[in-house]
Structure formats: structure tokens, C-alpha cells
Amino acid sequence: MSEPYLRFDGISVEFPGVKALDRVSFSAQAGEVHALMGENGAGKSTLLKVLSGVNRVSAGALWIDGQRHVFANEREALAEGIAIIYQELTLSPNLSVAENLLLGQLPQRRGFIDRQALYADAVRVLKELGEETIDPATRVRDLSIGQQQMIEIGRALLRDARIIAFDEPTSSLSVQEIRNLKRIVARLRDEGKVVLYVTHRMDEVFEMCDALTVFRDGRHINTHPDLEHISHDMLVSEMVGREIEDVYGYRSREHGPPMLEVKDLKGPGVREPASFSVNQGEVFGFFGLVGAGRSELLRLVCGAEQPEAGTIRYKGRDCRFDSPRKAIHAGIAMCPEDRKSQGIFAIASVADNINISCRRFFARWKLFRHRSRETDNAHDYIRRLSIKTPGPDAPIGNLSGGNQQKAILARWLAEEIDVFVMDEPTRGIDVGARRDIYSLLYDLADNGKSVVVISSDLAEVSSICDRIGVMRDGRVVDVVERAQATPERLLGLALPA
Numbered sequence: 001m002s003e004p005y006l007r008f009d010g011i012s013v014e015f016p017g018v019k020a021l022d023r024v025s026f027s028a029q030a031g032e033v034h035a036l037m038g039e040n041g042a043g044k045s046t047l048l049k050v051l052s053g054v055n056r057v058s059a060g061a062l063w064i065d066g067q068r069h070v071f072a073n074e075r076e077a078l079a080e081g082i083a084i085i086y087q088e089l090t091l092s093p094n095l096s097v098a099e100n101l102l103l104g105q106l107p108q109r110r111g112f113i114d115r116q117a118l119y120a121d122a123v124r125v126l127k128e129l130g131e132e133t134i135d136p137a138t139r140v141r142d143l144s145i146g147q148q149q150m151i152e153i154g155r156a157l158l159r160d161a162r163i164i165a166f167d168e169p170t171s172s173l174s175v176q177e178i179r180n181l182k183r184i185v186a187r188l189r190d191e192g193k194v195v196l197y198v199t200h201r202m203d204e205v206f207e208m209c210d211a212l213t214v215f216r217d218g219r220h221i222n223t224h225p226d227l228e229h230i231s232h233d234m235l236v237s238e239m240v241g242r243e244i245e246d247v248y249g250y251r252s253r254e255h256g257p258p259m260l261e262v263k264d265l266k267g268p269g270v271r272e273p274a275s276f277s278v279n280q281g282e283v284f285g286f287f288g289l290v291g292a293g294r295s296e297l298l299r300l301v302c303g304a305e306q307p308e309a310g311t312i313r314y315k316g317r318d319c320r321f322d323s324p325r326k327a328i329h330a331g332i333a334m335c336p337e338d339r340k341s342q343g344i345f346a347i348a349s350v351a352d353n354i355n356i357s358c359r360r361f362f363a364r365w366k367l368f369r370h371r372s373r374e375t376d377n378a379h380d381y382i383r384r385l386s387i388k389t390p391g392p393d394a395p396i397g398n399l400s401g402g403n404q405q406k407a408i409l410a411r412w413l414a415e416e417i418d419v420f421v422m423d424e425p426t427r428g429i430d431v432g433a434r435r436d437i438y439s440l441l442y443d444l445a446d447n448g449k450s451v452v453v454i455s456s457d458l459a460e461v462s463s464i465c466d467r468i469g470v471m472r473d474g475r476v477v478d479v480v481e482r483a484q485a486t487p488e489r490l491l492g493l494a495l496p497a
């Protein structure tokens, strides 16, 4: 085999109290899409940030095309032809699409920014991205999260890098955007680039990747130069370090009377009157493609948006909530999909982030916080969701992406709530932790609560839910009983006719 284009040689990275990477060595070839997998907090993003010069190594070096490098900053990495699409968005929301695409390399003419060249470059890249409909003059903050992610990708393409790394790029993309991304990745491979691809999704690995490296607890576990003889179960046990028989671990239970009855509800994003009901003790799923109107429908129920028509009965009484706060007070809460930007207090501690909304229940009197109960609660959820953190007092911003997600989820689970609406609860969360989350959802249902799960993960909805509502194009097309909810049936209902 030829000398690998990119080699990680004994890389270690340490943060206060955490060894994020421990003597990691492996290599990737040019013309290869190389998947990086591992549990939340395994060190995947840290490794990419070593490559891009953001993270400093305490030992080891990179070898690129036979040359040894230790990058001191992002500029040095950029000069070596490295581009990273990070897990979190890095765009400037108030600048235009064109400016964001070419930031740091704006075309100049006689000392001024050459607007014409800027727009021409932007139009070309937008076309490559399959996003021709976006006007380059649009401000980034007016784009959907998926479109913003595509702009991040476009920015990396414009750098004409030789090594391109994607950190969980598909987690916020629509079906169409994912298709475009796959096309772009395949093209980069054909052009002989090294593509590193971090994902938690097995289907993507088997469909898109040529080689695969698994990490666990900051250590390199295995590199598979090809995926021919690798099974799903093998991968899971390499990642988690033990066998997981059935990630979903479905438990059935008796259901009580209706908790929530929605009839003919209409509003923004819900084009046709929508009806469904959820019983006590039930886990009810909503499946559909991104943009089918699932989040919009539930936002109407939970007071985040006001319905134009229809009724909501909750515990047998007609209700309307002016705000999410009022809905939460009544016992209905929605944990948003975009948990990071909508829900995180980045500089606050993990414990504060978990406790923030149930503080009022713990307070001895309304005015005072009950520190020991808060600490107990935080410890409890850190254990139950295996949140990887040096301790409850660590700033949540230092946790890995998936572990931040888990902490925000814990905040909602800790609430005194009767109807939990969870929008994509396991997005970006590794297999082992997903099992913990499902088990917590079943516990809630066992205790007579109702759980509504919005999910684009077909295997997930068909495996954990008692009934599933399928939405397409702003309407509820059917509600399917668990026994009939085969993946084929659900997908058939969700896809455009």
C-alpha cells in the first residue's frame, strides 16, 4: 500500500481533569472517505480540532504527505490545505451568504472588496451545493439551520482543501440536502482528497464510507481499512466496549384514558386540520421527513405558536396556551429539536443547566435555592444518562456535543410534567446513551405520563412507540398501531405520493 496521505502519530490532548485523546495513531488515504465513530465524548471532535489547529496537543504529531506537522493555530492548518466543517455552526448571522462563504478570502480589487467577483464565486458554490435558490445577498440568519449547514460546507469547498473533515454534518439537514451532501462527498473522494466523516449513523457509514476508525474514551480502538466484513453489531461493541443486544429495549404497558386530544388543529406549517390523541402511559411517535410539519404541529399544542382553528383537550378539559411557559405550568412541555441554540447556557455549569427549570420545585421557600437537592438531582441525571463530565460544576460548554444534548434533555426530564414532547431526542447521541434515554422515556410512561416523540429515525419510531402518527406536507396522513408500523409502511406514508 502507498504511504498514507494523512497520519495521526501518538496524539494526546489534555483538558483540565480530562484526557480527551490518549496516544491516538492511525492513518487515512487520499481518495478515501474515512468514518470516525465512537460514543459521545470519545474524542472525535477533539481530534478534528487538532487537525485544524484549534486544539493544542500535549504529545504527538501529524504527518501530511510525508511531512511532520504540529499546528499552533488555525492559519497554519489552513495553509496546509485543511478544512473542517464543525459540529456547531460558525457563521456570522448578520453577514450575507456571499460574505460568509468567502470570509477570510474576500476577493479584492484596488484595495476594495470586489463585489462582482464575490457574488460570482458565491453563485458558483451555491450551485455546487444544490442551493441555487438562495440569493447570495440574503443574511445568514434568515436561512434554515440546514441551509446554514450547507453554507458551512460551501465555505470549506471554496478553500480548495486537500483534507476535508465533516463533524456530524447531517444532523440538521433535510432529505434533499443530505442527498446533495452525499454527492459532494463522493466528488471529493473522486478528486483524491482525504475526507474524514464523523457520524453516529450506521446507515451513512455503510453507504458513504470506505474505511472506519473507532474511538472509545479518548483511545484508538480499531481502524478498518475496508467495511466489507464489518457488521452492525461488531461496530456497536467496538464503540461501547460491550455487547448491546437490543438498543430499543421496548417495554409494553397498559394505557389509561386520553391525556391529550387534539382535533382539527390548524396553524403555521400545519396546512390541513390535524387530529390525534395520546393516552396516559403511552409513547406516541410522529414520523415524517424534515419539514413535514411535525414540530410545527406540536408547537401549536405546547403554546409556542397560536392555532388558527381547532381544539386541544388536556385531561378532559379544553385548553389553549398563550405561551410555552403557561403550557409547562399546566404540565405540557416540549424539548426543542435545536436544543443547543435554543436551550443552552454555555458558561453555566452542568448542574445549573439541568436544574434551571425545576429549581422552583426544589426551593425551600420561593426565594431560596435548595443546593443539596439540586446537587442530588444533577448527580442523579449525570448517572442515569451517563453524561461524561468531570463533575456537576464543570461549564456545560466544555462537554462534547452529545453530552451537552444529554444535559439539556435531563433538564426536561427533571420537570414535573405530564405530557413530554421530545423533538428528535436522540439526534447526535451515541448508541449506548440512546438506550438510557429510551429507558427513561419508558419509565415516564410506566408512571402514567404521556410521551410524544418526534423523530426522523425510522428504526427508532417504529421500535419505541406504541402508536405513530405520520405527517406529510403539513398534514397528518395516518396514525398507525405499533403492530402494523413496519418501516416500509411508515416510509410509504411519509414520502410524497
Ligand SMILES: Nc1ncnc2c1ncn2[C@@H]1O[C@H](COP(=O)(O)OP(=O)(O)OP(=O)(O)O)[C@@H](O)[C@H]1O
Binding pocket: 015, 016, 018, 019, 020, 038, 039, 040, 041, 042, 043, 044, 045, 046, 047, 087, 388, 389, 398, 399, 400, 401, 402, 403, 428
Ligand atoms: N474545551 C474543552 N474543555 C474541557 N474539556 C473538553 C473541551 N473540549 C472537549 N473536552 C472534553 O474532551 C472529551 C472529548 O470530547 P469531544 O468533543 O472530542 O467528544 P466527541 O467524540 O466529539 O463526542 P460527541 O459525539 O458527543 O460530539 C470530552 O470528555 C469533553 O468533555
Ligand SMILES: [Mg+2]
Binding pocket: 044, 045, 046, 087, 167, 400, 401, 402
Ligand atoms: Mg463531537
